[in-house]
Amino acid sequence: FLMLRRPPRSTQGVSSAASDVYKRQHVNRIFSIKFSKNDPNIVASAGWDKAVIIWDIAAQEPKTKCIGPYICGDSIDIIGNLLITGSWRTENQLEMWDMREAKPTPINIKWDNEPGVSPVKLYACQACQSNGKFLLAGGSGTNEARMYNLFQDTNVTPTLLATMKNLSRACYTVDFSNQGDICALSGGDGLIRIIDIKKQEQY
Secondary structure, three states: OOOEOOOOOOOOOOOHHHHHHHHHOEOOOEEEEEEOOOOOOEEEEEEOOOEEEEEEOOOOEEEEEEEOOOOOOOOEEEEOOEEEEEOOOOOOOEEEEEOOOOOOOOEEEOOOOOOOOOOOEEEEEEEOOOOOOEEEEEEEOOOOEEEEEEEEOOEEEEEEEEEEOOOOOOEEEEEEOOOOOEEEEEEOOOOEEEEEOOOOEEO
């Protein structure tokens, strides 16, 4: 049911039902797909068409759609009812969405840059699934990655924990270990950086 189709050149002569099918599907390349850990029937997909579609596998149809994120890598993730997106653009790169809403609106996670420095454009974004607490994202422009604390107690209040900057090339991928005590990132420089979160040491 997860398909990529080009829309018809004209909607003339196309039934409303058929037209609706085209509206529900991606119309450009898909770069990221993620399942919900809490509900195996929920999966999100995103790519170049600036839309993240939340699919209901049991119903075999889309549940909702988040409009706006420009996804150019593995840069979406799901934590509970929250969808997190990292966009390849210079503003509102990192956002959170409540998938329970019929028409979700984004919550922006600030990514401030130093004056005169090119803004980051995100290629990668991952949440720590073991504790649902940490978020790691990275990209091009500033060639850096950042780690955030998503939750303070029970409130969603993202705060910046660490910045890994001055990479020689863009960061294209990030991930956490199953236990959530180690994270890794890599990119165009051909190096894999493995970081012990508790000890704050890089291997």
